[in-house]
Amino acid sequence: MLTAKSILKELPASFPVELELGGTKYQILSVLRFLAGRRIVLHASNESGEFVLKLFAAQGKGQQEYQRELKAHQHCSQADIAVAPILQHADDQQGISFIIYAFLPKAVTLNALSEETFPLTVLFDLFGRCHQNQCYQQDPHLDNFVFSNNTLYLLDLASVVCPKKPLKMTTCLNNLARLMAQFPLEQQEWLLNGLPAYFAARNMVLDPMVEQQLLGKIKKARDYRQAHYLKKQFRSCTMTRYRKSLMLEAALRGNLSVSLADQPLTVLNQAMQDGISLKKGNSATVVKSELAGQQVVIKRYNMKTPWHFLRRCLRKSRANVSWYNANLLEFLGIATPQPLGFVEQRFFGLRHKAYFICKHIAGRSLADLSDSEIQQPQMLQQISDLFEQLHLHHIYHGDLKATNWLVDNQQKIWLIDLDAMQQITKTGFKRLHKQDQQRFLRNWPVGETRHLLTKAIKA
Structure with missing residues (x-):
């Protein structure tokens, strides 16, 4: 049987x-969130039912x-803001503090809902009521809100700030901006249409000047x-297991972190x-x-010669x-095969061979499609949309040959071969x-095909 302290330090293999x-x-069924050595959230059950267990290190940031x-739970409950009931809690039990929450039935996070079913006005109303009651979720990603029995619940209460004084409008707008930044840039107009619900919850009217500030x-x-999300891919967190030494650097997702735990290069x-x-x-x-029981594509970047090694060993590997x-x-919502990990072989910190692993997508390259297939309106629209997304987010691929466009069996396009890609934040993107x-x-x-493609990508 595991101890609470051991599971907080290292996840079990299965x-x-x-x-x-x-x-x-309790039977621990899955890990919902994990920050090694600090806190972990678990889905658990026993003969009494299902629960959410939240464990904290009983010192330092964990205890805070x-x-x-x-x-925050007490504050929200008094303000009639929906939070899951606490069944039990204890402070510093053999190095661990814990809270046991009731498991919300049929709960679904906002991240799992489509735009058609998304309760946008309910979410803005919740934010308005939070701000009106002197609290705000400072980490408002969509997995921190769940729908259960037609009620929107606030999660991760350790990230809820409850100041003693009324919130300044600048603080409220900053928090609202962080919420709206969780959505794709293409949905911004849709979000703005729901914004009046926030101000209605605060008995206010949306001012055009305030909207411009927002x-x-x-x-x-x-x-x-975006910067925070990408940094997380190079440290251990709920999504990724990361390690770095003089002989190896690796970031792996899901079951791959178990399969490649020992001798990853050999495997x-x-x-x-x-x-x-x-x-x-x-x-x-x-x-x-x-x-790890799934079809993957492994791309190994080789060192061709000693001179090639000397030129590459201090630079980031292409993996x-x-x-x-x-x-x-993936973060921007641009279709690419799901990244599963990378592994670098090192010699006392100097990079050597490197491996990039991604999910395998069955299909053909755009180069293998006939002219009649490419000329289909659905295909042309996808190509147009993809170029529009690249333009919107200032993404320069660097090698957009037809073989780097993968078309799956459902005719969806995926962009591959990303080792030359850059996001251009300064001048020069247009060129x-x-x-x-x-x-x-x-x-x-x-x-005809080239003519239609030229129109589609607005070249």
């Missing part, structure tokens, strides 16, 4: 596992979060959120030997294989860059975007 907490035994959680704050919040090389070759080259080798860029595209357009169009000779 679930369910048994845990005793506060004199009661435990105290904030209890304070738009500027949303831009800053988006930039911050990857064996998987490549057992897999199906997709590309053989001096600088990169690509195979389709199986890891590292691919991992970063794939997470960036580079034009290069991407020209490189893309060179895949087809002058004719």
Whole structure:
């Protein structure tokens, strides 16, 4: 049986596992959130039902979060803001403080809802009532709100701030901007349409000057959120397991972190030997294989010569860059095969071979499609939308040949081969975007297909 202190330090290899907490035994079904050594949130059950267990280190930041959680829960309950009931809590039990919450039935996070079913006015109303009652969720990502029995609940109460004085409008707008930055940039107009519900909850009217202030704050919040998300891909958190030493650097998701826990280079090389070759080259080798029970693509970046090693050993590996860029595209909602991890072989900190692993998508490249298939309105619209997204987010791919566009069996397009990609934050993007357009169009000779593609991408 696990102890609460041990599970806070290191996750078990598989679930369910048994845990005793506060004199009661639980079956731990899954990890909902995890910050190693500080806090962990668990979905658990026993003969009495289902629960959410939240464990905190009983010192430092963990203990501070435990105290904030209890304070915010009391504040929200008194203000009639929906929060899950606390069934039990205890302070410093053998190095662990804990809170046991009732499990909300049929709960679904806002992140899991489509735009058609999203309760936008309910969310803005909740934010308005929070601000009116002198509290705000300073980490307002969509997984911190759940719908259960037609009620919107606030989660992660350790991140809820409850000052003693009424909130300043600047504080409220900053918090509102952080919420709206959780949504894709393409949905901003839709969000603004729901904004009056926030001001109605505060008995106020939306002022055009205030809306302009808010738009500027949303831009800053988006930039911050993206940078924070990408930094998380290079440290251990709920999504990613990261490690770095003089001989290895790796970031892995999900089951891969277990499969590659011991001797990752040996496991990857064996998987490549057992897999199906997709590309053989001096600088990169690509195979389709199986890891942790799923079909994956492994791209190994090789060192061709000692001189090549000397030129590359101090720079970020192309696997590292691919991992970063794939997470960036995933964050922005631009279709790319799901990134699963990267592994770098090192010699006393100097980079050598490196591996990028992503989910395998069955399909053909755009180069393999016939002219009639490419000329289909749905296909042209997807290509147009993808170029529009690249333009909107200032993404320069750097190698938009037709073989780097993957079309799956449902005719959805995925962008691949991201090791030259950059997000251009300074001047010069217009010229580079034009290069991407020209490189893309060179895949087809002058004719009807090229003409339609030129119109689609507004080249």
